[in-house]
Amino acid sequence: MDSILVVNAGSSSVKFQVFAVESEGALRRLIKGQVDGIGSRPRLRASGAGNDPMADRAYPIETIPDVPAAMQVAGEWLRNEARIHPLAVGHRVVHGGPDYVRPILVDHGVVARLERFVTLAPLHQPHNLAPIRSILANFPTIPQVACFDTAFHRTHDALADHYAIPHQLHAEGVRRYGFHGLSYEYISRTLPQIAPDIAKRRVIVAHLGSGASMCAMKNGLSVESTMGFTALDGLPMGTRPGQLDPGVVLYLLSEKGMTASKVQDFLYRDCGLKGLSGVSNDMRELEASLDPQAKLAVDYFVYRIGLNAGMLAAALQGIDAFVFTAGIGENSSGIRARVAEQLGWLGVALDPAENTRHSRLISAKTSLIPVYVVPTDEELMIAQHTLTLLMNGQSPNSRHERVS
The missing domain is CATH 3.30.420.40 (ATPase, nucleotide binding domain)
Incomplete structure (x- = not known):
């Protein structure tokens, strides 16, 4: 069964979901899980589509001291027990800076550019990038897609985008980005069905x-x-x-x-x-x-x-x-x-x-x-973006765009 893995990594947890790819690009949620308590009381939990429990395991602190270790534990469970071998992995990345206006296929160059924004989102960005680096190192042939919380807001006009500071700072990227864009994009796409x-x-x-x-x-x-x-x-x-x-x-x-x-x-x-x-x-x-x-x-x-x-x-x-x-x-x-x-x-x-x-x-x-x-579903949004880029066969560098 073809599937998409979605990863949302934080400082003390790695949340993941698996979506089956059905006919005509439809997505169906198969698994929802997380490894939490990283570095303190690590625990892997996962459930199926009907919330039926699939895993609930505690681990010694030294087994899962950081996000890469959590990714390894979750990945082994997905491969060896859930029999999941995803076509691609989609990631939530909080900050895309001025460069990225839409999701992008990831390579080492993209990761290097995204590391520049760690100081702008210190609670999120380093942890968002950790599983991407881990998969690049261990499974380099699996396509990965970065989906940005800032991208949805890049439609702001100049008045909403600027601060009242010298233009050179704006050109360097000091501007009003906005966040939670994946959530807002999901609501935007869902409202026509709810309240046309x-x-x-x-x-x-x-x-x-x-x-x-x-x-x-x-x-x-x-x-x-x-x-x-x-x-x-x-x-x-x-x-x-x-x-x-x-x-x-x-x-x-x-x-x-x-x-x-x-x-x-x-x-x-x-x-x-x-x-x-x-x-x-x-x-x-x-x-x-x-x-x-x-x-x-x-x-x-x-x-x-x-x-x-x-x-x-x-x-x-x-x-x-x-x-x-x-x-x-x-x-x-x-x-x-x-x-x-x-x-x-x-x-x-x-x-x-x-x-x-x-x-x-x-x-x-x-x-x-x-x-x-309207309940939001950022993970489904990420899965949809990931599948779209996979089907379009985009190369990592072809989605790099700069907003002046």
């Missing part, structure tokens, strides 16, 4: 998870995003602060004596909901907590979503629909209800019963703007 009357109109999509952002879309394309040069900007997140006056960074450097690397680690790991609450970076725990600081963190999250929705509505010159997606957006009826209250000035009104049921359409019939909950 609004799919090409003015839509705000809220990708609310441990990482959180919002995107303004028109005609199915990204017009504006809350994230910019790095994945630190915009909404507050699990451990990242979101919008922050650059003067705060200068203060940390000059008054607190922090090094640049300490500031980077602080902003990526100790801020956001975790820093504000002092309790947790998990929204589920914060919503259940009676701690006043936990309440403040939740209130702040909702408040900032409302503020950014106003900004995106201005970029679109109006709004025709609002979409919730990702972990919090798909699962927290409480956050959705509170965000809807923030958007009441736009004419948004929820149907409490439909919201509690996590229905696809959760707005009331009286709402001036329809509100949807």
Whole structure:
């Protein structure tokens, strides 16, 4: 059976899915799994298409100390026990910089270029690239495709793309990229089936998870995003602060004596909901907590979503629909209800019963703007891109494009 393997590697986990390639290029999910607890309490878990368990194994710490080791364990299980020999492997790569406007077949040269963006996405980029290097070294004949979270936003015009800094810095790549693009691209492609009357109109999509952002879309394309040069900007997140006056960074450097690397680690790991609450970076725990600081963190999250929705509505010159997606957006009826209250000035009104049921359409019939909950599927998006490039027979260098 022909199949596509999709890999999404982080600092402490490697998530993977396998899709069967069926007639006329259709994809069917076969396996979903992950190796988590890398370097601490490693564990391999996998389930089949119907969530039936296929593997659940713990390993000694020294067996899986890093991402390449996790890839080896997952790969051996897939080959030897699941009997999976994929046609190609698709990877989520957070940052494509100004060079890559669409997915690309990978070679060593591409990996070298992508390593330049490690400092722009330190929580993600090095770990995204680790399994690519591992497969290049051990299985060099297997095609690999890098799919970028920045690519969907390369349709931004110059006003949305620039900062008010000297042009030379923009030419060097200091610009507003936007992230979570694979999620937004999936929503853009799915909306015509769910709500064809609004799919090409003015839509705000809220990708609310441990990482959180919002995107303004028109005609199915990204017009504006809350994230910019790095994945630190915009909404507050699990451990990242979101919008922050650059003067705060200068203060940390000059008054607190922090090094640049300490500031980077602080902003990526100790801020956001975790820093504000002092309790947790998990929204589920914060919503259940009676701690006043936990309440403040939740209130702040909702408040900032409302503020950014106003900004995106201005970029679109109006709004025709609002979409919730990702972990919090798909699962927290409480956050959705509170965000809807923030958007009441736009004419948004929820149907409490439909919201509690996590229905696809959760707005009331009286709402001036329809509100949807659309589960995202970044892995399927990656698999589709991978299969497309494989069928087109693109060479790695033919997909390298520079955006001026």
